[in-house]
Amino acid sequence: MSNEIRMRDLVWQSTIRLLFSFRGLLALLFSIFMLVMVAYIYDKLPPAFFELITIFTSDPSLQFQWLFFDNFMSKLITLFVAPMLIFDAISGDRASERFGIMLARPITRTQYLLMKLFSASLVFGIVFLPIVALGYPVFMSIVHTLTLEGYFGTAVLVYLLAFFTMSVGILVSTLTKKAVVSFIAMFGVMAVFMMPNATKYTSDALNSLSMATPHYYATYFSSHAFDAATFAVYAVVVVLFSIPFIVATIWRFGKEDL
Amino acid sequence: MSAIDIKGLAKQYKDVQALRGLDLKVETGQVYGFCGPNGAGKTTTLKILVGLVYPTGGSARILGRDVIEEGVEVRKHVGYLPESYGLPRSDTPRRFLHYMGVLSGMPKEGIWRTIEAVARELDLTQNLDRKIGALSKGNKQKVGIAQAMIHGPEILLLDEPTTGLDPIGRNEVLTLMKSLSKKGKTVLFSTHILSDVEKTCDNVGIIHNGSLILEGEPTSLKSKYGTKDLDELFLKVAGHEQ
Numbered sequence: 001m002s003n004e005i006r007m008r009d010l011v012w013q014s015t016i017r018l019l020f021s022f023r024g025l026l027a028l029l030f031s032i033f034m035l036v037m038v039a040y041i042y043d044k045l046p047p048a049f050f051e052l053i054t055i056f057t058s059d060p061s062l063q064f065q066w067l068f069f070d071n072f073m074s075k076l077i078t079l080f081v082a083p084m085l086i087f088d089a090i091s092g093d094r095a096s097e098r099f100g101i102m103l104a105r106p107i108t109r110t111q112y113l114l115m116k117l118f119s120a121s122l123v124f125g126i127v128f129l130p131i132v133a134l135g136y137p138v139f140m141s142i143v144h145t146l147t148l149e150g151y152f153g154t155a156v157l158v159y160l161l162a163f164f165t166m167s168v169g170i171l172v173s174t175l176t177k178k179a180v181v182s183f184i185a186m187f188g189v190m191a192v193f194m195m196p197n198a199t200k201y202t203s204d205a206l207n208s209l210s211m212a213t214p215h216y217y218a219t220y221f222s223s224h225a226f227d228a229a230t231f232a233v234y235a236v237v238v239v240l241f242s243i244p245f246i247v248a249t250i251w252r253f254g255k256e257d258l
Numbered sequence: 259m260s261a262i263d264i265k266g267l268a269k270q271y272k273d274v275q276a277l278r279g280l281d282l283k284v285e286t287g288q289v290y291g292f293c294g295p296n297g298a299g300k301t302t303t304l305k306i307l308v309g310l311v312y313p314t315g316g317s318a319r320i321l322g323r324d325v326i327e328e329g330v331e332v333r334k335h336v337g338y339l340p341e342s343y344g345l346p347r348s349d350t351p352r353r354f355l356h357y358m359g360v361l362s363g364m365p366k367e368g369i370w371r372t373i374e375a376v377a378r379e380l381d382l383t384q385n386l387d388r389k390i391g392a393l394s395k396g397n398k399q400k401v402g403i404a405q406a407m408i409h410g411p412e413i414l415l416l417d418e419p420t421t422g423l424d425p426i427g428r429n430e431v432l433t434l435m436k437s438l439s440k441k442g443k444t445v446l447f448s449t450h451i452l453s454d455v456e457k458t459c460d461n462v463g464i465i466h467n468g469s470l471i472l473e474g475e476p477t478s479l480k481s482k483y484g485t486k487d488l489d490e491l492f493l494k495v496a497g498h499e500q
Contacts, residue, residue, distance in 0.1 A: 006363075013360045100340030101405055104308040105361040106333040257271075257311040 014119035031127040069154045082162040083186040086169035088179035089116040095177040099258040150226035160238040161218035167242035171249040214241040261286045261444040268315030276302040278468040289439045291455030292448040294465035300448035304415050308338045337406030341417040347391030351401045362409035376404050396427035416447040432458045452488035
């Protein structure tokens with residue numbers, strides 16, 4: 001027996017189990033719901049709605065991205081979908097007394113935490129990808145000026161925003177064994193992070209404050225023309241926002257008596 | 259080299275001193291009964307051995323390796339059954355054991371065969387594809403023991419493995435421990451049911467208030483203290499300690 005633990009195997013196994021769990025099913029339903037809703041909304045929206053968006057941007061391709069990614073997807077994802085996939089990753093195992101079984105295996109606590117984090121991120125990717133991929137031709141037919149790189153670049157940043165949300169979520173999940181508390185705490189933390197970005201157009205102070213949140217960078221191309229260099233920098237910035245939460249989780253959970 | 263070697267092990271929880279300089283040795287191939295009343299420190303000791311709890315003093319080594327410094331390497335050779343644990347109710351034992359096999363680093367091609375072999379050994383074969391939530395308590399305990407055995411560890415740490423089982427289930431678990439010992443495995447199991455110890459163990463250690471107050475072969479201990487069973491012996495020794 002080799003007994004060599006490969007992170008890839010751990011993440012893959014955990015991903016499959018999460019995907020076929022109740023939460024995985026809910027995430028898949030979200031994916032289907034989003035596809036149906038988006039197609040429906042764009043088909044039915046009155047022109048006045050698009051005119052309203054011109055307050056923020058006059059570029060029709062950006063109007064689309066502002067509505068789809070910034071105003072719709074990023075909020076749903078950071079407040080509901082990503083938290084749903086991670087909120088009881090650790091608290092669930094704690095409440096069901098599963099640490100004794102899971103952590104008595106030849107894996108480190110860091111591996112266990114990363115397994116949970118990456119598998120939730122992968123499941124999110126699996127449900128997010130169809131929305132983005134199948135959505136593109138639909139939106140392209142509505143907004144002819146939509147650019148491929150602007151659309152998928154923004155999608156990648158929103159994915160990284162979901163990863164950030166999960167990094168916060170895994171830390172919150174280690175602090176309690178009550179799943180409900182974990183979910184509400186995550187909702188609260190993410191709302192605090194999201195608020196300055198959602199209200200950034202109302203004052204310069206809020207606009208400055210929003211720059212201290214990953215949401216600003218993740219949804220930047222919703223109101224600015226896409227360019228690859230800025231995209232690369234902002235992708236790194238959003239990931240960097242996640243790092244302190246991951247480190248804090250590993251530090252806190254690593255020294256805890258279970 | 260002893261399979262398990264504990265020296266001066268101490269654990270202080272906030273206001274509670276759970277272990278006070280515990281010394282314990284378990285030789286390879288032994289079935290060792292770790293006895294004591296509730297709150298004596300049995301579970302804390304086992305948790306330290308698998309790295310779930312950090313000691314505040316002393317040391318513990320398994321197969322010569324420090325359980326904290328070399329925890330991952332140690333756990334490759336150790337199977338652990340916690341006192342209370344949650345199994346995924348909607349999962350089947352086969353899928354759950356496969357997951358545990360992957361977490362233990364077993365090679366993919368061997369896992370399914372090993373699951374069959376372990377299930378045969380525990381008489382669990384016919385329940386492998388039923389939902390865990392639908393299994394009886396005895397069969398759930400067998401799934402718990404199977405997850406501890408799945409990666410073929412040399413040492414098994416079982417925390418109260420017979421608690422809550424009916425006499426048939428208890429007997430099955432005790433027989434299993436004996437048969438594992440015959441195959442060269444070392445079994446350290448905690449219990450407060452001293453009759454289980456008498457039936458099964460090569461050696462017994464009695465822990466009280468966080469330290470070992472008595473250790474030896476069950477029969478020689480009984481004759482030394484002139485008692486008819488271990489229950490009486492325990493009451494005599496523990497009463498004297500208090």
